[in-house]
Amino acid sequence: MTSQDALRITGLTKSFDKPAVRGLELRLGQGEFYGLLGPNGAGKTTTLRMIVGLLPPDSGSIEIFGVDALADPIAAKQMIAWLPDEPMLYDKLTPLEYLEFIAGLWRIDPRRARTQAQFLLEALDLWPQRHDLCEEFSRGMKQKAALAGALIHDPKLLLLDEPLTGLDAAIARQVKNLLLDRARNGCTIVLTTHILDVAERLVDRIGIIQHGELLAEGNLEELRTRTGRQGSSLEDVFLHLVAGQESVPA
């Protein structure tokens, strides 16, 4: 971890009609690829939505590269990109126009944005479709266009909620390669996924969350040691950890 954390979460709590996130603590270094795993309803998406500023937490603090995200959300958002499982697209815009729009929201220099847009669309094989309306796209193409939108402003912290859901193998590989490339270039990535094989191969560190609390954290070897399941797959470790907490009251 570097001297300044990319993301530092302290005592984060959020309740709806029952607690969704309970006193979450998280520290991520720059360039770290972090997998936040958990069963359905564990609080993963709620956590990401609080980090990105879509939900106000009940208590706790969020710091992004030293910036208090709750006190100065604009400065924090300037460094973040958020990619939910449902692509945030406009059907009546073309991918190029969509990227121009995002570049406008993040105040990117027009020339840099244009170059970056072409690079991303080419990298994701969407350049030939740059003038087609997004409503024509398949689910995978929409997800790729949304990913290009998330990357066009060169975020320092990338939050991905189930980015590979519904993608075919070829598109999923393109997306994974692009993400690994970003992480190598210093972008901190938080990824939630139910595809544990993907997490096992992509991420540096794993956090397992259930009932809004972090059950365990570390790389795969550390998690294996902790559960006493040497040589097991992430799936075994995950199921073991989650099964042990099933009786936790709401």
Place this chain on the structure above:
Amino acid sequence: MTGAVDQDGVTGPILRDRSGLAAVVGPIAWLFRWELRLQWRSFGRRRRRRTSVMIALMLVIWQLLALGIAYGFVRADLPPLPPPLPFAALTGALFFLFLGMSSTALDAAIQAIYARGDMDLLLSSPFPRHAIILVRVTAIATSVCLGGALLALPLANAFILLGQRAWLMAYVAIPCLGLLATSSGLILAISLFRLLGARMTRLVAQILSALLGITFALTAQVPNLLRVSDTDLPGLTRLAEGLPGPENIVWWPARGALGESWPLAGLIALSLGCFAATALGLAERFITSAIAAAGIGTGARRNRVPAERAFRTEPQAALRRKEIRLLVRDPWLLTQIARQVVFLLPLTLVVWHAQAGGSSGRWLVLIMTAGYMAGGLTWLTISGEDARDLLASAPLTPGSILRAKVQAALLPVALFMILPLMVAGWFSLWLAFCLAVCAAGSAVCCAVLNYLYRSPARRNLFARRGAENMLRSMAELLIGATWSLTAFLMLNRTLWALLPAAVALLPLHRALRRSSWRGALPQSSVRR
């Protein structure tokens, strides 16, 4: 397949254990109940009880109003109209109703082909294909007939209550018209599908449906446009001489609706025959259309490839440009806006004929139009935002986002007003100035109202904007009326003009100060 009882008490179909007619009718009735339930739920997911109460209340009000209208007619004891004018009047009313029903039927047919997305599920079930289509088409016909009945039957009830029993025939004529309208809507939808293909049909049909709706609104104004009074006997006689004689076949629907046995039998046979032929004859095409529609996008492909150009990335301009692009690329939305503006036409004609405010008073309707347009467009840009999370995660203040959205909504209104204002200016500069000030006031107030009462909604629900929040719609009309009064008083060069302007501005100003642009875009309350 065996039966089961679901949580709402609907029993599943039993295809195996029955014989004869029950084996056919039972499953069809079961599926029909599901169709009706889904149609009812399309009115709104969370406020069904409130919707039911509102509909019941409006029905009672409409029934009382119809009773008043009918009483006025009966009490006026008008001289009998020269033949065939009674038939012509009734034919006009039936045509008016038919247009409205056809618009609904076309909408429903397109919805059934494209939007429900359950055709694959149904066709993969052991239900007979023709039964599925029959149920779907019957459900469309039911909703079409119900819509027509809600509009016309209260009036018929009122006349029946006042002793005019011939109106009982409306209970036969309206379902017949509904079946005919359903058949025509389905034939039109499937013909468009064959002619234009899956990609274009939805768009063209939606525009066509909106145009039918506009014609429906215009047809209601024919008496106003003709300016023929029902006491102007020489005028009416001249009008009657130009029409076909009473025995002509064109009056058969009207004569049938009045209870003449042969025309009535003809009307029933025609409507049932058309409906059966459509439901059974077009079943296969309906299925293939729905399957084809499931595999395509929803809009027209852009054939023209724009020239490569540099990006422009100023945030406010980017937001405005995005909103304008989304609007101009959606012809259906444009027709819906036109359709809502056309519903102001009755008011226009009342003002026009009443000559309220002298000859200048005719221009005041522009102020209502500006307000209504601005309200609709602001609803689209704020409540109808497709990617709320994207904007909420952008490094911009909610105020700057909302300001850009309101600006984008007001821009088309300003463009729309330029030509009428130039024409008004040619008559009188003072008139143009008053119109410009009051139209701007009306538009801004309606935009602010839609900002204050924002709630997340899909853009394709724009047509139901009024029903979604009736109070807001009434307030929009009130704002338009208040600014029209301001303009009227300004034209009379009195300082009293400040009073209605203040009435329109002050409550909104206070509400706006309380919210102070700090509120974010309406967020969906989905808990993740």
